Amino acid sequence: MAEEKEALFSKQNRKLLSDPLNDNNPISVQVLGICSALAITVQLKPAIVMAIAVVFVTTFSNLIISLLRNLIPGRIRIIVQLMVVAALVILVDQILKAYAYDVSKELSVFVGLIITNCIIMGRLEAFALANKPWKSILDGIGNGAGYGAILIVIAFFRELLGSGKLLGFEVLGHKAKTLAESTGLYAMGYENNGFMLLSPMALITVGIIIWVQRSRNRKLIEA
Amino acid sequence: MNFLRKTLDKYKPLFEKGAKYEKFAPAFNGIDTLMFVPNHTTHKGAHIRDAVDLKRIMITVVLALVPTMLFGVWNIGYQNMGEGHTFMELFGYGAIRFFPMLAVSYGVGLGLEFLFAILRGHEVNEGYLVTGMLIPLIMPIDLPLWMLAVAVVFAVVIGKEAFGGTGMNILNPALVARAFAFFAYAPNMSGDKVWVADSAIDGVSGETVLGTLAANNPINSSVFDMFMGYIPGSVGETSVLMILIGLALLLFTGVANWRIVLSSVMGAAVMGLIFNALALNSLMTFPWWQHLLVGGFAFGMVFMATDPVSASQTNKGKWIYGFLIGFLAIMIRVFNGAYPEGVMMAILLMNVFAPTIDHYVIAANIKRRKKRLEKIKIA
Known part of the structure; x- marks a missing residue:
């Protein structure tokens, strides 16, 4: 073999994993997949499950399409991609229904809507169709994780400030009907921020994340 | 005054370029220019300078707000304690309730302004002088101070600094x-x-006129009370008389635009008349001219809708902008039971549309002039 074999985690490959987490984040830089970021981030638990599901789907759809990339006729490639993604999403949906029924009920239609998540189709079109399987897997994990990380950050703040809980635990204390019976912060007159539960606030949170990211990462500022 | 100037001059070198506290220059200059007229001269371009700069405009608005604020402070006491108290008792009670709100609003807001000025290296703007006074005036008096502080943080950071600051x-x-x-x-x-201070403790309940209306209850305040402002409501919004005094000052100095005020009253009148004519339920039968007296309408139209930054810039645009604010405000009041007061929503919505209105007004103007030009060419 004339070509030198590339190490599994060469610098280039590591970049495939780390890039989508910061410099090329699907949500905060490419602004894709916003709808689900607004819809399922009221609580932390569904957001985490959603993040795992999307990592699973991006990774395996990238792998499968990358394996098939030389066999797919160009004219019907979108249909083939959709078939693969749909099959994977149905798999995720069934697993959730079997093993995590209440979360599946909370996520409701948004599990099915992973099919339409622009990030997945975008990665298939832009990456998996032109790259080898291993690189495609890394790219899939990276982008799924980049999406999931933002989702979890948003959900963390929305659940904490909106309902005073994290993963269902009352971390800020218990809010009873009267001030005297309440504990923790609520005993001092703290109230939950109802605005955090509404989707506009999720959009504003995404905006704040983008703002913070751009002021830390000068590369992202357009001239 | 001389002492103040000397003190400021003494510390000035510390903040100059290359000096120890260079970073904090915006904060220092902000205090300096607030106290004294800045002494820089124009270096290029037009050399005509007006005495009315941003600072003078903002101070004018603050002055225009003073009557309604003082009345509001008295009204807090009046709503809580009622008749049979001296003026000073009522005013003193209101002052104890209101001035902490004002202090929190200014403290938090100006703190953030200075912080952003230092971080971004620009000068401190005076815009917050007005905003900081408006915020406690449009809040219910019983709002906990920390909630006020959170709202101020949101307004300054997301409402203003995210877009690039004052203006x-x-x-x-x-x-x-x-x-x-x-x-x-x-x-x-x-x-x-x-709406009434300490109502949870005292057992006094006071619903605003619009809230009473939305709940389908009879109103027990007279038109005179509504005009004078002896009714429950946000601190600054109740007295139409005091707001009119402020309006007179703003119009006299040219800070507020009469087109917006006039057209918004017209918009509200049109919508109110339509509802009066339809008269399908008790809310719709509320006389249209009383809509102008209750709730935040007068306050919103005079001090919020006329905000030169967020309003339309073109004269024709101002007519459309004001008219739609008045129109929508009354529409939201009557149609949406969840929001007895529609002025806030109407102004915010039209703020968003103001640049669009301007765009079409300007496009129409260009079109008209092009046509005129073509006519001349042919002739």
Whole structure:
């Protein structure tokens, strides 16, 4: 073999994993997949499950399409991609229904809507169709994780400030009907921020994340 | 004054370029120019300078707000304690309740302004002097101070600094604060318990006129009370008389635009008349001219809708902008039971549309002039 074999985690490959987490984040830089970021981030638990599901789907759809990339006729490639993604999403949906029924009920239609998540189709079109399987897997994990990380950050703040809980635990204390019976912060007159539960606030949170990211990462500022 | 100038001059070298506290120069200059007229001269371009700069405009608005604020402070006491107290007792009670709100609003807001000025290396703007006064005036008196502080943080950071600071904001920052508090802490911002200070303790309940209307109850305040402002409501919004005094000052100095005020009253009148003509339920039968007296209408039209930054810039645009604010405000009041007061929503919505209105007004003007030009060419 004339070509030198590339190490599994060469610098280039590591970049495939780390890039989508910061410099090329699907949500905060490419602004894709916003709808689900607004819809399922009221609580932390569904957001985490959603993040795992999307990592699973991006990774395996990238792998499968990358394996098939030389066999797919160009004219019907979108249909083939959709078939693969749909099959994977149905798999995720069934697993959730079997093993995590209440979360599946909370996520409701948004599990099915992973099919339409622009990030997945975008990665298939832009990456998996032109790259080898291993690189495609890394790219899939990276982008799924980049999406999931933002989702979890948003959900963390929305659940904490909106309902005073994290993963269902009352971390800020218990809010009873009267001030005297309440504990923790609520005993001092703290109230939950109802605005955090509404989707506009999720959009504003995404905006704040983008703002913070751009002021830390000068590369992202357009001239 | 001389002492102040000397003290400022003494510390000035510390903040100059290359000196120890160079970073904090915006904060220092902000204090300096607030106290004294800046002494820099124009270096290039037009050399005509007006005495009315941003600072003078803002101070004028603050002065225009003083009558309604003083009345509001008295009204807090009046609503809580009622008749049979001296003026000073009522005013003193109101002052104890209101001035902490003002202090929190200015403290938090100006703190953030200075912080952003230092971080971004620009000068401190005076825009917050007005916003900081407006915010406590449009909040219910029973709002906890920390909620006020959170709302102020949101208004300054998201409503203003995210867009680039004073003069760049799309929405009126004071209304952003109110909208935020309204959606975040709804139980503290509406209902019949929040408009009278300490009502939870004293058992006094006071519903605003619009709240009473929305709940389908008979109103027991006279038109005179509504005009004078002897009714429950946000601190600054109740007295139409005091707001008119402020309006007179703003119009006389040219700070507020009469087109917006006039057209918004017209818009509200048209919508009110339509509802009166239809008269399908008790809300719709509320006389159209009384809509102008109750709630935040007068306050919003005079001090919020006329905000030169977030309003339309063209004269024709101002007519459309004002008219739609009045029109929508009354429409939201009557149609949406969840929001007895529609002025805040109407102004925020039209703030968003103001640049669009301007765009079409300008496009129409260009079209007209092009046609005229073609006519001349042919002839």
